Each structure stands twice: as structure tokens, then as C-alpha cells.
Amino acid sequence: MKLQIQVLSDKIGNSIPLPYYASAGAAALDLHACIDEAVVIPAGGQAVILTGIAAAIPEGYVGIMASRSSMGIRHGVQFCNGIGVIDSDYRGELRVGLHNFRGEDYVVEPGDRIAQLMIIPVMCPEIEVVTRLPETERGTGGFGSTGR
Secondary structure (H helix, E strand, O other): OOOEEEEOOOOEOOOEOOOEOOOOOOOOEEEEOOOOOOEEEOOOOEEEEEEEEEEEOOOOEEEEEEOOHHHHHHHOEEEOOOEEEEOOOOOOEEEEEEEEOOOOOEEEOOOOEEEEEEEEEOOOOOOOOOOOOOOOOOOOOOOOOOOO
């Protein structure tokens, strides 16, 4: 499979790298901030950061953008809505909505790695309405019903 990337900014490939896998075993591509100047995400605030690219997610797949663990753990900066879903028919610029959960401002510099992108197969099952679901041992137990 190939992932087609459209470069939307002349900074991509020059001062801002194309998406890449940071290691041989990496499951996700690193995405970078394609911005002209630093963006301050105020304490408790949020910002949308551009990546300067669009992608053609192959049909039958979904692009999942997720926070970089180091940003969340070290700096308290995570995706505004948990994750980003990129449908296979979307062709616009990939944008990263970040929220700063800490009590101090966070600065995103041009070229910073701001998110990661995974390409995952997706199933779109036909919906069948039933009067009763098949029984399981667990049943309706949730929220800790299986133990710690």
C-alpha cells in the first residue's frame, strides 16, 4: 500500500520534514507543525496547528491522528477531542487541534512534532436491528465488572 501525500506548503521538505516513521518499529508517522512562527497555546486553552499536507487515505482504511505521548506526559498537551479521524474521502489539509491541560502556556515551534498518524483497516458492517443480543458470560457488566 502507498499513502499519497499532497504537499500544501513550500516549507514541507525544506524547513519542515515530510511525515516519517521515527523508528523501524514505529506504528505511526510523525506529523510536524507547518507554521510561520511560534504558536502559544495558553494554559487551559487550545489551538489548531496546520501540518502543510493533505493525504489520500486508501478506501477501506481510516487515518487516526493521536497525541504524541511525550507531549501529553511531559507537557499536558493532547488532542482536543482525544483523537482525530481522517476518512478515506477527505482531501483537505490535516490539522491538529491541541488542548493545553496544564497551568502554564505551551509553545509550538515551526517544525515541532505535534501528532502521529496511523493508517488502519476499517470495517463498515451492515446494521441489523434485533430484539435481543447474543448472550455472553460477561453480559451487561461494565465499568470494572471484570476486576482491576
